[in-house]
Amino acid sequence: MLWVKAFHILFVVSWFSGLFYLPRIFVNLALEKESVSRERLLLMARKLYRFMMMLSVPAVLLGAWLLWLQYGGNGSFKMPGWMHAKLALVILAIGYSHACGAILKKFERGANTRSHTWYRWFNEVPVLMLLAIIILVVVKPF
DSSP: OHHHHHHHHHHHHHHHHHHHHHHHHHHHHHHOOOHHHHHHHHHHHHHHHHHHHHHHHHHHHHHHHHHIIIIITTSOOOOOHHHHHHHHHHHHHHHHHHHHHHHHHHHHHTOOOOOHHHHHHHTTHHHHHHHHHHHHHHHOOO
């Protein structure tokens, strides 16, 4: 179980690294008017998005495996409240990842209507999600 947990943490950290950086690229894309720089940023965003999404799959699968090892082995799946909250935040993180993909497609089509300021605030969401997840897992407040 410790090996599964170690690799789960590795993939979650890698996935969230992408979630921290991709919206930062969106900030720069929203500011950029020059086509050469814009194309370079789009290429970076595309590559990061694909890599980030590949990393999210083992993070989620290993997390599901840990969930089964901890709570499902006896067939009850009775979990504490903090785990329900954590799973809700994980679902939100998955949704946020897919929202990043939708935003990237808008930038690729030249259909972005949001300002760099909006993306700066959007960039803070995964930090808050990860902070809440860490607190739930470590402190187990309920």
